[in-house]
Amino acid sequence: AQSVAQPEDQVNVAEGNPLTVKCTYSVSGNPYLFWYVQYPNRGLQFLLKYITGDNLVKGSYGFEAEFNKSQTSFHLKKPSALVSDSALYFCAVRGHGSGNTGKLIFGQGTTLQVKP
Amino acid sequence: DTGVSQDPRHKITKRGQNVTFRCDPISEHNRLYWYRQTLGQGPEFLTYFQNEAQLEKSRLLSDRFSAERPKGSFSTLEIQRTEQGDSAMYLCASSFVRGTNEKLFFGSGTQLSVL
Numbered sequence: 001a002q003s004v005a006q007p008e009d010q011v012n013v014a015e016g017n018p019l020t021v022k023c024t025y026s027v028s029g030n031p032y033l034f035w036y037v038q039y040p041n042r043g044l045q046f047l048l049k050y051i052t053g054d055n056l057v058k059g060s061y062g063f064e065a066e067f068n069k070s071q072t073s074f075h076l077k078k079p080s081a082l083v084s085d086s087a088l089y090f091c092a093v094r095g096h097g098s099g100n101t102g103k104l105i106f107g108q109g110t111t112l113q114v115k116p
Numbered sequence: 117d118t119g120v121s122q123d124p125r126h127k128i129t130k131r132g133q134n135v136t137f138r139c140d141p142i143s144e145h146n147r148l149y150w151y152r153q154t155l156g157q158g159p160e161f162l163t164y165f166q167n168e169a170q171l172e173k174s175r176l177l178s179d180r181f182s183a184e185r186p187k188g189s190f191s192t193l194e195i196q197r198t199e200q201g202d203s204a205m206y207l208c209a210s211s212f213v214r215g216t217n218e219k220l221f222f223g224s225g226t227q228l229s230v231l
Contacts, residue, residue: 036222043120043207043222044159090158102149102211102220103172106158 002027004074004091006107013081013114021076021110023091032094033074034104035065039087047089050074061085081114088112120223122208128229129198136194137226141210148191149220150183151207152176159207165191198230 003026013019025031035047048059055067065076076089088111092104121140129135141148146167151159162181163173167188177183180198185191195202205227209220 041224043224044209044220045222046219049219092158101164101172102147102209102218103161103164104159104220105161108156108158 002093002105004033004093004105004107006089006091006110008110009108010111010113013112015083015114015116016080019078019081019085019112019114021089021091021112023074023076023107025072025074025091025093027093031067031074033065033067034092034094035059035063035074035076036090036092036106037061037087038090038109044090047076081112083114083116086112086114120208120210120221122206122223122226124226125224126227126229128231130231131198131200133198134194134196135198135228136192137206137208137228139191139193139208139210139223141190141208142212142221143189145210145212145221146188147211147213147218148185149209149211150191150193151209151222153205153207153225154203162193195228198228200230203228203230 005024033050036044038044048057050057050067058064063078088109090109091107123138149164150162153159162177163183165185168185180196183193205225207225209222211218211220
């Protein structure tokens with residue numbers, strides 16, 4: 001079965017420092033991977049996706065993610081964190097057998113706390 | 117149109133009552149999804165529509181749950197005989213599919229509390 005795991009419930013980083021939010025996946029076949037962010041009282045917002053091609057994917061708000069097939073990872077990164085990046089981040093994979101649909105399987109989420 | 121709209125934002129009900137939620141997707145989006153999110157967990161897929169056709173339902177969607185999208189625009193999710201375990205945030209998302217490029221736009225959700 002398709003699944004993603006986010007091993008950290010919370011990540012703390014100082015403003016201006018680089019950040020990494022970890023995600024590992026388990027899929028049969030080629031993975032379609034996504035990152036979403038959820039701010040308080042707001043809907044999930046799409047950050048970026050990996051379908052095929054370059055292993056380094058660039059997304060919204062200066063975020064990027066690195067796809068690593070050998071480590072089955074898709075970590076979210078940003079070179080310099082902002083306080084406004086503080087939010088809940090979800091990694092997701094397209095469900096098995098879902099074909100070309102937005103049926104996603106989400107990780108449990110990682111809270112990012114950026115301190116001034 | 118500024119995004120996916122869900123109504124109500126919050127719903128408190130007593131166990132055994134029926135509730136209905138509404139989702140208005142971004143206009144011209146042909147797909148609409150319902151997800152459920154409980155505290156400390158990621159969203160879980162419930163069902164989705166392509167225009168007015170309901171194409172897939174999760175096993176999470178018991179027979180107390182029914183979703184409709186009668187004219188391929190807004191959608192409703194009804195829960196009959198609510199149980200305390202139904203307490204969750206119900207999220208709606210919509211998308212316009214073009215090839216393999218699909219991006220979901222989520223609403224802010226309806227928070228259901230069953231007492």
